[in-house]
Amino acid sequence: MSFFTSLSGLKGAQTDLSVISNNLANVGSAGFKKSRAQFSDVFAGSPTQSSKTQAGQGSRLNAVVQQFTQGTxxxxxxxxxxxxxxxxxxxxxxxxxxxxxxxxxxxxxxxxxxxxxxxxxxxxxxxxxxxxxxxxxxxxxxxxxxxxxxxxxxxxxxxxxxxxxxxxxxxxxxxxxxxxxxxxxxxxxxxxxxxxxxxxxxxxxxxxxxxxxxxxxxxxxxxxxxxxxxxxxxRANVDVTEELVALISAQRNFQANAKAIETASNMTQAIVSIR
Known part of the structure; x- marks a missing residue:
């Protein structure tokens, strides 16, 4: 289950990187309005289960929202x-x-x-x-x-x-x-x-x-x-410094989720190799 949870985080980070990249690519586009990816958590459980013992099941893309703030x-x-x-x-x-x-x-x-x-x-x-x-x-x-x-x-x-x-x-x-x-x-x-x-x-x-x-x-x-x-x-309402910081954050998120997938794979392999 942790494999698919991390996979959803990996996809979310990839979407975030795509949105930020599009913002940076349009710094020189007149009248362009930047966007922001919004995510929400995924939680599922039956009425007979206790939410105190249930872990979340990852994240999903809620919307890519445009930011209509004034440009220079x-x-x-x-x-x-x-x-x-x-x-x-x-x-x-x-x-x-x-x-x-x-x-x-x-x-x-x-x-x-x-x-x-x-x-x-x-x-x-x-x-x-x-x-x-x-x-x-x-x-x-x-x-x-x-x-x-x-x-x-x-x-x-x-x-x-x-x-x-x-x-x-x-x-x-x-x-x-x-x-x-x-x-x-x-x-x-x-x-x-x-x-x-x-x-x-x-x-x-x-x-x-x-x-x-x-x-x-x-x-x-x-x-x-x-x-x-x-x-x-x-001019486009894109702040390059702000976007670069967000890019670093999205990159770290991507790397962390990739590492979690690698760890889950190693654990599964270790269990299968037990004799």
Whole structure:
């Protein structure tokens, strides 16, 4: 029995090493959120047995839980590099016909050939409609539209676009060569009651699930969403020193369980060899 108990500990230590390795591998990934392996003990006994004389039967993986703590903001030179100081997520939409909605903290946006502002997986950043005063008129995913850079002024096609600015409240303003401005909308952001329930799909993107609950959509600076910082990116929230210490601990755990298996094997061999 001790052989299988130690084997469960060996598997747990291996999983812990895998999670820590993944955290360290993504130190340089923008918007990455570290994870932590959570384990629980295994105990089994019949109602007629005394728990005082029963030993545990090992451990099992309970969950690999993501840690959505704030990462460090790093300044860049690009207006379309966006970072969130808060708990919100950017809302992005994929290409039709699927048009999958995903949520990300990776604000490394760029412009594609269709002048859409897209993220690292090609999904388009969503904007909420605003009125003449810059106030959001509808805060739902259905009302959000793709962030598309205009080529010229809506009132004069001969006047070209010269600048785009993004405020901390997510308001996107286009400036044209004749000095006129146009508010394109506010960046759509989402918050979740249970962030740990989000389903990771890679590239610092997540999808909502029944465990995360439905997203609350709004513009930046509202509630827990936080503000948007143009010209900055959020670094991974991985502390290398902390992860290295955890790596050493997981390695020691792995070695101890391997030694326990070796000891159990030697004991069994000794018993079998008795004449």
């Amino acid at each position: 903001l790093e300044a860049t030179d690009k207006t379309l590099d966006l970072a969130i100081a808060g708990e919100g997520f950017f809302v992005t939409r994929g290409e039709p016909p699927r048009a999958a909605v995903t949520y990300t903290r990776n604000g490394a946006f760029q412009v594609n050939t269709n002048r859409q502002v897209v993220d690292t997986i090609g999904s388009t950043l969503q904007l909420l409609p605003v009125d003449a005063n810059g106030n959001v008129t509808s805060a739902t995913i259905a009302s959000a539209t793709n962030f598309v850079l205009p080529t010229a002024s809506p009132t004069n096609p001969n006047v070209s676009l010269i600048n785009v600015s993004i405020g901390i409240d997510g308001l996107v303003t286009a400036t044209y060569a004749d000095g006129s401005d146009q508010m394109l909308g506010k960046i759509a952001m989402a918050s979740f009651t249970a962030q740990e329930g989000l389903r990771p799909i890679g590239d610092a993107h997540w999808q909502s699930t029944g465990e995360s609950g439905q997203p609350a959509i709004d513009s930046p600076t509202n509630g827990p969403l936080g503000s948007v910082r143009s010209g900055a990116l959020e």
